[in-house]
Amino acid sequence: MRTSIQIRSTPVGDAVFNASRQVWLAGLGAAVVTREWAQADAGKVFRNLVKEGTAVESRTFRIVGDRLEGSFTRANALWRQARHAVSANVKKAADTAVTLVQNNLPRSLPKVTLPAMLMPATKAPAKKRGAAKRVTKARTAKPVKRARKTATK
Secondary structure (H helix, E strand, C coil), X not given: CCCCCCCCCXXXXXXXXXXXXXXXXXXXXXXXXXXXXXXXXXXXXXXHHHHHHXXXXXXXXXXXXXXXXXXXXXXXXXXXHHHHHHHHHHHHHHHHHHHHHHHXXXXXXXXXXXXXXXXXXXXXXXXXXXXXXXXXXXXXXXXXXXXXXXXXC
């Protein structure tokens, strides 16, 4: 028995070869069309895309800014409430402490002086904004006393 290998072209193989060639040619055609489009119309399309992107960006910034402003307003209101509540509670506690001290300590206590190194440093009071400036007198020159040299004769 003799076996021989014959190469036959099958309709399926031809179809696959033709399909891959058509895909290749379609890719080349797409490249040419894209090049022509880029030369002729891409600038207009790009400018339109930039214009639309700018509009979306400005709307987004406005919306985010409005929400942030609302958040800051709410945060400031909560901060003021908390500060008021804390200062009211501290004032109430201080008033209670003063009342307890006044009611429970004797009226006259011995005076105690602290050494200078334990005394708290005092600061000059801070100037308030818009406070009126003090008018100061112009300084006049004081006469200078000169020592006379006595000549010894």
